[in-house]
Amino acid sequence: MRVSAKSDYALRALIAMASRSDGRAVSAEELGRLQDIPHGFLQAILADLRRAGIVMSQRGQSGGWRMAREATTVSVADVIRAVDGPLVSVYGLRPEAVNYNEDADVLQHVWIAARRALREVFEDVSIQQLADRQLPEAVTSRTADDDAWAPH
Numbered sequence: 001m002r003v004s005a006k007s008d009y010a011l012r013a014l015i016a017m018a019s020r021s022d023g024r025a026v027s028a029e030e031l032g033r034l035q036d037i038p039h040g041f042l043q044a045i046l047a048d049l050r051r052a053g054i055v056m057s058q059r060g061q062s063g064g065w066r067m068a069r070e071a072t073t074v075s076v077a078d079v080i081r082a083v084d085g086p087l088v089s090v091y092g093l094r095p096e097a098v099n100y101n102e103d104a105d106v107l108q109h110v111w112i113a114a115r116r117a118l119r120e121v122f123e124d125v126s127i128q129q130l131a132d133r134q135l136p137e138a139v140t141s142r143t144a145d146d147d148a149w150a151p152h
Helices: 005-018 028-035 039-051 076-084 106-122 127-132 137-143
Strands: 055-058 064-067
Touching: 005 028, 005 039, 005 064, 005 076, 005 127, 028 039, 028 064, 039 055, 039 076, 076 106, 076 127, 106 137
Parallel strands: none
Antiparallel strands: 055 064
């Protein structure tokens, strides 16, 4: 799986929002500065997150962006789907919608299994857990051995 810059930036911006102890809105400029995200790109990401009901904008003197839902209820999967679409796609189609000939139809099972594995991690991690730096056991156990960190 390739994690897009859009997903990475969206998650970083949400971590910054969820980490605010005062709960106040944060400007896009401040988010961009805190997370080194280009302003124009961040505005587009925030618009996608707003359409998905994950963030909301607040106008006025103390305006900016804030979480529209509790950070505990927003998963990594929710964010990726909001900014990039389905977790796994094959030629832009969901894996169950891809048609193969008899020789290659086994590939569909690989794509479905990959999506399930991604869901097991991405749906189990909330923005609040990321902000608190407290990942669930299902994630920490997968990163515990050296092979998980090997670039192969």
